[in-house]
Amino acid sequence: MYKLSKSISRLRIKCKNETHGCAATFPLSEEYCHSTSCLYEPVPCPHQGCGAQVLRRDLEAHVQRCEHWRQLCPMGCGTVLSHQTQAQHNCYRQLRQEYEAQRQTHRAIAAALQRKMRKMQSTMAHMKRQIGLICESLEVMDNQEEEAENAGESSSSSSGSSSSSSSS
């Protein structure tokens, strides 16, 4: 039994990445050890969001041109750089652009607030007019009641007709 296991461990096997181009053969016992260093082993790209599996020997080249490559600006401006933005990145211009963008959003907020305020003002003016009309009609009603109290039943009908003609 011992002999068998020993002979199995001595058995030379081909690398499982033979199809990718690895020609290495090694004892079964070294399979794991080889796979951690095999240049033809597919390994995931370390950049977040990439998800690409590339052969270990191609990893360095892939990482350098991976579109998911991200790095904070080495000058410390706080911008996250990608391959596309890295070449033309300029801290001063970047900060200025951010400042301008912020100013524009502030302007937009101020304009929206102003619009809201104008709307509220017009609503308030409208309400004021409505209240004025209500007060007027209440006064008219008061007057009518007073007139009705002061005058007899026959004259109250005439006062009603006169008020309707004045309102129209």
Ligand SMILES: [Zn+2]
């Ligand atoms: Zn291999």
Ligand SMILES: [Zn+2]
């Ligand atoms: Zn990648």
Ligand SMILES: [Zn+2]
């Ligand atoms: Zn920068």
